[in-house]
Amino acid sequence: MNEEICKLLKPIFGQEVKVQSSSQTEGGCINQTHILHLTNGERVFLKHNSQPAPDFFAAEAKGLKLLSQVDKGPRIPKSLALQDSPTPSFLILEYIEKSSPAYDFPVSFAQSLAELHRNTHHSFGLDHDNYIGSSPQKNTHDINGIHFFRDQRLRYQQELARASGKLPSGTDKKLTKLFERIEDYLDITGEQPALMHGDLWSGNYFPDQDHIPCIFDPAVYYGLREADLAMTELFGRLPQQFYDAYHEAFPLNPGYDERKDLYNLYHLLNHLNLFGSSYLGSVEQVIRKYIKS
8 A cells, every 4th residue: 555655645745755654543433544654754644444435535535625615714634645446445634733722722613613614505415425434424405404404314324224223113213203393393593504524523623733723534514503513512522612602603593402412313323323232322312302202
């Protein structure tokens, strides 16, 4: 794989470079990740996967490019090169060195995320499908945000779980009942399709050495922006200053706290599909919040 990497990096740096050393990083559960130290003194970030979908890294590169076009938004790593052939398949990104969050990081992150979300589109979805983790993420356009979230997010994951036998019939029926009533629970009055990161858990953002908020590993689409905020609360939570600063910069409709678990049901269903039955209890807990019988 090093030979292919060096060929792709030569036009980027304008000279031949070789990989001097490589250090594996703490990555996610989907890809292997390394910091590559090059003979020209530069460092780049490598993501690779032995069995990805044919367009897996190309979709990520498209998402990063779209996010990077936002003025005053979070910092986005540049996509330098990719190889999406079956083996080896990899994506090379700009290396961004992280720092410890300063006291004002929650506020600056909230403000930059609000700027990202102000970028809108004529419909919910995207011009191509992509991935959430390694699961396909369907982005068929819909002018109705609730219908998009219900059909392209929740019902699609329900169908995957049903097909793989991970969804007990009783839970499946309650999910269907919840989705039939979803318009009773989501108030999107005045909401426009917002450009979203799509997978904004705590492992997908940090401050750089200049304390600028950075986001990466996206699952980009134009959607209901509250879903990005809800995801920041699923596996840990940012300090309250973040949520206060976001609301000040880009106010939410009243009742977000009652809606956030419904947004996170998408990610819990995806985790059920990717990682198995340990997430079934969390899925059922969310269902019970909205469907009492």
